[in-house]
Amino acid sequence: MQSKVQMTYIESDSAMRNFGAQMASVCPTRFIIYLIGELGAGKSTFARGFLHALGHEGSVRSPTYTLVEPYSLPDRQVYHLDLYRLVDPEELEFLGLRDWLEQDAILLVEWPDKGEGVLPQADLIIEIEYEGSARQLNLKPMSDIGREFIEKLEDLTNN
Numbered sequence: 368m369q370s371k372v373q374m375t376y377i378e379s380d381s382a383m384r385n386f387g388a389q390m391a392s393v394c395p396t397r398f399i400i401y402l403i404g405e406l407g408a409g410k411s412t413f414a415r416g417f418l419h420a421l422g423h424e425g426s427v428r429s430p431t432y433t434l435v436e437p438y439s440l441p442d443r444q445v446y447h448l449d450l451y452r453l454v455d456p457e458e459l460e461f462l463g464l465r466d467w468l469e470q471d472a473i474l475l476v477e478w479p480d481k482g483e484g485v486l487p488q489a490d491l492i493i494e495i496e497y498e499g500s501a502r503q504l505n506l507k508p509m510s511d512i513g514r515e516f517i518e519k520l521e522d523l524t525n526n
Contacts, residue, residue: 373506373517376498383409383502387416393519395512396443396471399487401479404495409502410477413493414447417475421445429477435462444472450481459485491516 377383394417402410411429418427422440430436430449438445446467453459459482467474468487479486490513494505508514 373521375504375506376501377409377504378501380409380412383412384416384419386504387413387418388420389523390520391417391420393516393523394473395516396473398491398512398516399474399489400476401489401492402475402477402495403479403492404502405497408495408497410495411449413495414475414477418445418447434458444470446472446474448474448476448482450476450478453478453481456482456485489513 375386377386402413404410411427414429415427418438418440421438421443423438423445427447428436430447431451434448434450434453436447438447444467450459464485476482476486476489479489488509490508490510492505492507492509494507496503496505506517506520508517
């Protein structure tokens with residue numbers, strides 16, 4: 368179901384937050400994003416920009432130890448998951464995954480490979496790779512909604 372991959376280069380933490388904010392501005396209320404990259408690649412920095420753009424005013428920490436951090440925002444619900452320390456994918460059921468999927472919610476999932484077999488398919492995969500001191504982001508739509516999202520993002524960045 369994958370279509371074209373959009374590549375973006377990010378040169379700083381502030382640029383990563385700004386890119387997250389741009390993406391939030393065109394994100395539907397029900398959407399699943401997988402964030403893939405090494406430790407320190409900028410997954411949580413992206414999430415900060417994304418969440419602040421949607422109206423979250425507090426700090427955004429990586430939920431490395433809690434596994435999930437819920438955000439009830441004015442017009443949507445967001446769950447930020449960091450599955451790095453997940454022992455068994457079945458733990459996601461105990462955390463409430465099924466309930467999150469029954470509502471209009473955005474899931475930002477770091478280390479999605481740890482939830483393989485339990486996590487639903489992503490609408491969009493963002494692979495973050497080191498490119499010297501910068502980052503290369505590869506955006507891969509994995510659903511019809513993901514392709515529509517990429518088109519809206521392209522329209523936004525081309526205007």
